[in-house]
Amino acid sequence: MEQILPHLDSVFSIDCVLFGFDGKELKILLIERNEEPFKDWWALPGNIVGPDESLDQSASRILYELTGLRGIYMEQYYAFGDPNRHPQGRVITLAYYALIRLGGDKELRPISTYAKRASWLPITDLPKLAFDHQKIYDKGLEKIKRRIKHQPIAFELLPEKFTLTQLQHVYELVLGKKLDKRNFRKKIVSFGVLKELDEKQKGVSYRAATLYRFDKRKYAKLFGKEISF
Amino acid sequence: MEQILPHLDSVFSIDCVLFGFDGKELKILLIERNEEPFKDWWALPGNIVGPDESLDQSASRILYELTGLRGIYMEQYYAFGDPNRHPQGRVITLAYYALIRLGGDKELRPISTYAKRASWLPITDLPKLAFDHQKIYDKGLEKIKRRIKHQPIAFELLPEKFTLTQLQHVYELVLGKKLDKRNFRKKIVSFGVLKELDEKQKGVSYRAATLYRFDKRKYAKLFGKEISF
DNA sequence: TTACTTAGTGTAAAAATTACACACTATATT
DNA sequence: AATATAGTGTGTAATTTTTACACTAAGTAA
Numbered sequence: 144m145e146q147i148l149p150h151l152d153s154v155f156s157i158d159c160v161l162f163g164f165d166g167k168e169l170k171i172l173l174i175e176r177n178e179e180p181f182k183d184w185w186a187l188p189g190n191i192v193g194p195d196e197s198l199d200q201s202a203s204r205i206l207y208e209l210t211g212l213r214g215i216y217m218e219q220y221y222a223f224g225d226p227n228r229h230p231q232g233r234v235i236t237l238a239y240y241a242l243i244r245l246g247g248d249k250e251l252r253p254i255s256t257y258a259k260r261a262s263w264l265p266i267t268d269l270p271k272l273a274f275d276h277q278k279i280y281d282k283g284l285e286k287i288k289r290r291i292k293h294q295p296i297a298f299e300l301l302p303e304k305f306t307l308t309q310l311q312h313v314y315e316l317v318l319g320k321k322l323d324k325r326n327f328r329k330k331i332v333s334f335g336v337l338k339e340l341d342e343k344q345k346g347v348s349y350r351a352a353t354l355y356r357f358d359k360r361k362y363a364k365l366f367g368k369e370i371s372f
Numbered sequence: 373m374e375q376i377l378p379h380l381d382s383v384f385s386i387d388c389v390l391f392g393f394d395g396k397e398l399k400i401l402l403i404e405r406n407e408e409p410f411k412d413w414w415a416l417p418g419n420i421v422g423p424d425e426s427l428d429q430s431a432s433r434i435l436y437e438l439t440g441l442r443g444i445y446m447e448q449y450y451a452f453g454d455p456n457r458h459p460q461g462r463v464i465t466l467a468y469y470a471l472i473r474l475g476g477d478k479e480l481r482p483i484s485t486y487a488k489r490a491s492w493l494p495i496t497d498l499p500k501l502a503f504d505h506q507k508i509y510d511k512g513l514e515k516i517k518r519r520i521k522h523q524p525i526a527f528e529l530l531p532e533k534f535t536l537t538q539l540q541h542v543y544e545l546v547l548g549k550k551l552d553k554r555n556f557r558k559k560i561v562s563f564g565v566l567k568e569l570d571e572k573q574k575g576v577s578y579r580a581a582t583l584y585r586f587d588k589r590k591y592a593k594l595f596g597k598e599i600s601f
Numbered sequence: 602t603t604a605c606t607t608a609g610t611g612t613a614a615a616a617a618t619t620a621c622a623c624a625c626t627a628t629a630t631t
Numbered sequence: 632a633a634t635a636t637a638g639t640g641t642g643t644a645a646t647t648t649t650t651a652c653a654c655t656a657a658g659t660a661a
Binding site (some may be wrong): 153155192194195197220221222223224225226233235237344351 | 451
Binding site (some may be wrong): 553 | 636637638639640641642
């Protein structure tokens with residue numbers, strides 16, 4: 144129904160599960176709340192949707208305000224609207240996840256007043272979360288597990304140039320299980336969306352691996368044919 | 373972010389793509405609007421989320437008010453919130469799809485004032501839709517196409533007892549392509565979630581087919597193992 | 602030079618997918 | 632009673648995909 148109606152006393156927000164990969168671990172960005180309710184608890188970053196913002200813009204803004212990053216891959220995945228999910232009123236929230244390559248350490252920016260601080264925490268060891276944020280996170284992880292099997296999202300977590308071992312590592316962390324090296328390589332190469340570079344990994348104290356790049360052009364040509372992991 | 377905030381002048385609604393299957397065609401339920409904007413246009417049924425309703429409850433209510441049906445499979449799938457999607461103000465809408473077995477003809481109930489009438493229209497021949505409802509429908513169809521490959525949702529569109537040909541027909545309509553009869557049967561039976569009944573189809577003027585039932589118990593046991601079409 | 606660490610590679614067996622055609626059965630028609 | 636009709640139900644061989652599995656090569660560090 145789309146007619147104009149008296150407005151209701153509800154608030155519409157966006158919460159984000161920002162997945163980051165630093166080459167070792169899969170992490171998410173959490174903020175430590177400085178306000179009631181759930182003061183001192185960890186929570187997913189979020190905000191109210193502004194009156195002239197699209198939903199995607201709003202999600203990008205939240206991410207930008209925390210990290211200073213733009214142009215990050217984000218995807219809306221579920222709306223949570225239980226009438227009691229917020230102790231102080233009706234707040235319907237739309238969840239987004241983002242996939243971020245973590246580079247140096249200076250990803251974080253000064254934080255707004257409602258949070259004390261923000262940190263990247265490994266998903267293997269998360270604290271208790273405020274509100275229904277555990278549920279939101281769980282569903283987000285489930286979504287990327289599913290999506291990584293069909294869409295080339297793993298590359299969003301890696302630097303532009305990466306080794307096959309790094310790529311496999313991302314798949315293993317997201318899927319939560321070990322994969323066979325030879326079979327992984329065979330399959331991922333067979334999709335034909337990787338470009339092998341003439342370059343090698345640097346700064347490692349062992350044999351350097353060949354670098355690859357995700358080839359968006361080739362991927363675009365494949366469209367219709369689904370990747371299937 | 374989850375603090376209490378001044379409320380914003382936005383409205384939160386739910387729109388539903390109600391897919392129905394009558395044994396022949398895949399249809400959706402559309403209403404013909406009786407109010408501006410988009411008076412006389414066809415639109416997806418929808419409504420405002422009530423203050424004490426969960427999102428799922430709200431979707432179920434919309435469906436119930438139109439069809440009198442309860443206990444129907446519904447799934448939330450995407451939020452649409454472009455600031456300009458509604459000409460008269462900010463309306464963020466959450467899309468649900470439902471899967472309904474259409475029985476006799478008397479599925480529809482009297483309609484609220486904002487609509488002239490409601491009809492089941494075949495998806496192969498849809499009219500122009502109001503607002504961004506074409507986009508909402510497109511995404512809904514895309515979702516069920518994807519989901520029918522991994523989850524046992526086809527059964528929601530069929531009567532409790534059905535033939536394998538009917539089941540194949542549902543898959544073909546949703547996926548939009550023909551499937552091989554023998555291969556389809558082999559695969560669907562191999563999942564082990566169908567129970568073959570001792571009963572035959574009735575009222576057909578040719579050899580009657582064996583009836584099957586979806587076996588929820590067996591399916592529950594399989595959990596973890598994904599169906600893959 | 603040696604020890605260490607990760608890179609990179611092939612094959613055979615098993616399983617899944619595809620392509621494909623005809624005889625059977627129930628009913629309706631004459 | 633015979634025949635036409637329309638959809639049911641079934642098997643196999645070829646191909647492709649998936650799986651399981653272990654060693655040598657290359658580079659660095661000591």
